[in-house]
Amino acid sequence: xxxxxxxxxxxxxxxxxxxxxxxxxxxxxxxxxxxxxxxxxxxxxxxxxxxxxxxxxxxxxxxxxxxxxxxxxxxxxxxxxxxxxxxxxxxxxxxxxxxxxxxxxxxxxxxxxxxxxxxxxxxxxxxxxxxxxxxxxxxxxxxxxxxxxxxxxxxxxxxxxxxxxxxxxxxxxxxxxxxxxxxxxxxxxxxxxxxxxxxxxxxxxxxxxxxxxxxxxxxxxxxxxxxxxxxxxxxxxxxxxxxxxxxxxxxxxxxxxxxxxxxxxxxxxxxxxxxxxxxxxxxxxxxxxxxxxxxxxxxxxxxxxxxxxxxxxxxxxxxxx
Numbered sequence: 001x002x003x004x005x006x007x008x009x010x011x012x013x014x015x016x017x018x019x020x021x022x023x024x025x026x027x028x029x030x031x032x033x034x035x036x037x038x039x040x041x042x043x044x045x046x047x048x049x050x051x052x053x054x055x056x057x058x059x060x061x062x063x064x065x066x067x068x069x070x071x072x073x074x075x076x077x078x079x080x081x082x083x084x085x086x087x088x089x090x091x092x093x094x095x096x097x098x099x100x101x102x103x104x105x106x107x108x109x110x111x112x113x114x115x116x117x118x119x120x121x122x123x124x125x126x127x128x129x130x131x132x133x134x135x136x137x138x139x140x141x142x143x144x145x146x147x148x149x150x151x152x153x154x155x156x157x158x159x160x161x162x163x164x165x166x167x168x169x170x171x172x173x174x175x176x177x178x179x180x181x182x183x184x185x186x187x188x189x190x191x192x193x194x195x196x197x198x199x200x201x202x203x204x205x206x207x208x209x210x211x212x213x214x215x216x217x218x219x220x221x222x223x224x225x226x227x228x229x230x231x232x233x234x235x236x237x238x239x240x241x242x243x244x245x246x247x248x249x250x251x252x253x254x255x256x257x258x259x260x261x262x263x264x265x266x267x268x269x270x271x272x273x274x275x276x277x278x279x280x281x282x283x284x285x286x287x288x289x290x291x292x293x294x295x296x297x298x299x300x301x302x303x304x305x306x307x308x309x310x311x312x313x314x315x316x317x318x319x320x321x
Contacts, residue, residue: 001319004274005075005082005098006286007068009089010060011200014282014304016051018067021281021305028070034105035066038112057122057202061090061115062108068094068280069104071303075278078313084241084272086234086265088286089161089205090114092252099229101248106224113220117213118256122203124212128174129199134166135190141165147188151180158207161260164292169199169260171207210256217256221249232272239264241272266293276301276319278312 012018022028029043036043039059046053046063053059072094075081087095090111097107134144148168152159156176161169170177185192203209225248233242237251239261266289269277278301279286287300301312 001276001316002083002272002274003080003276003278003316004269004272005072005085005095005278005280006283006290007085007087007091007095007098007280008064008283008286009087009091010057010064010205011285012064012282013284015054015060015064015067016047017304018282019046019051019054019063022067022070024306025070025074027073028067031066031070031104031108032063035062035108035112038062038109039115055202056115057119058112058115061118062112064090064282065094065108065111067282069097069107071280071309072098073104074309075303075313078309080278080313080316082231082278084232084234084269084274086269087236088262088289089236089255089260091280092236092255094280095233096229096248096252099231099233100227101229101245102224102226106226110217110220110224114213114217114256117216118203118205118210121210121213125204125209126174127172127204127207127209128177129160129169129171129201129205130177131161131163131167131169131197131199132192133195133197135188135192135195139188139190144168147184151184154180158204158209158257159259160204160206161262162264163260163262163289165263167292169206171204172209173204206256206258206260208257214253214256218249218253221252225249234265234268236260236262236265240268262289263293266290270294275299276316278303278316281305281308 033043039062085095085098093107156173158171160171181192276299281303302308
């Protein structure tokens with residue numbers, strides 16, 4: 001049996017429920033208090049007014065990181081350890097901490113900095129992120145992805161993520177994306193907006209609009225590095241296993257402007273013969289992406305709450321015995 005832990009990125013669904021779950025446990029509350037301090041707000045404000053504060057990038061990122069690392073610690077305490085880890089976008093920070101290369105405390109502090117830097121750049125360079133699903137019109141997946149990749153070379157548009165064989169995320173100037181969609185819709189004879197969804201983020205992440213944040217984030221990641229990685233990690237930037245640990249700060253920082261190659265991450269995990277995927281809370285989006293990439297029969301374990309964690313621990317213990 002080979003177990004992969006997958007850590008979620010910003011925009012993950014079920015964040016308020018995840019905060020409530022973490023607050024119910026002493027270790028989780030400690031981690032959330034640390035995240036609130038790093039984001040410069042009072043702990044009690046996280047869920048005030050229906051969790052409105054959690055919509056802010058500079059708060060959501062350290063909070064997500066804190067929840068992920070709390071869940072990770074619960075699994076470790078129950079004797080469940082990953083054989084390999086990966087994170088989607090922001091999720092690479094807690095994934096890197098899960099390898100032992102940085103402390104959870106440094107991961108949360110760096111996530112808060114990452115959020116502040118990205119929020120700053122989004123104010124300077126407003127934009128959006130839109131996911132496009134492959135139309136069911138007989139277009140081949142290769143043609144579909146190639147068409148959007150070419151479209152992403154236009155000024156103001158960037159290829160943010162290749163999440164699945166049928167899903168591509170574009171990032172950048174909203175009007176530029178809208179103009180591109182109009183042109184492609186006419187050329188393909190398909191209303192692409194019927195196959196699009198706007199992502200719940202506050203700026204054009206994974207695009208050149210974030211370039212001024214990269215040096216500061218890389219410096220912080222370099223300072224945070226404390227030791228060697230004890231668990232293999234697959235990177236968004238390459239879709240491959242880390243082969244030079246010293247390059248991780250540069251690659252994690254550069255991720256702000258580069259494409260997330262999640263389909264390649266999934267392919268690498270499949271090549272490594274991962275048998276069980278544990279999606280760290282809140283993990284609904286990751287579970288969907290695992291199934292889309294690897295098929296409905298793949299074995300996935302949730303960790304959204306205490307009951308989920310018990311079921312996951314029991315299931316993995318049975319498989320280990």
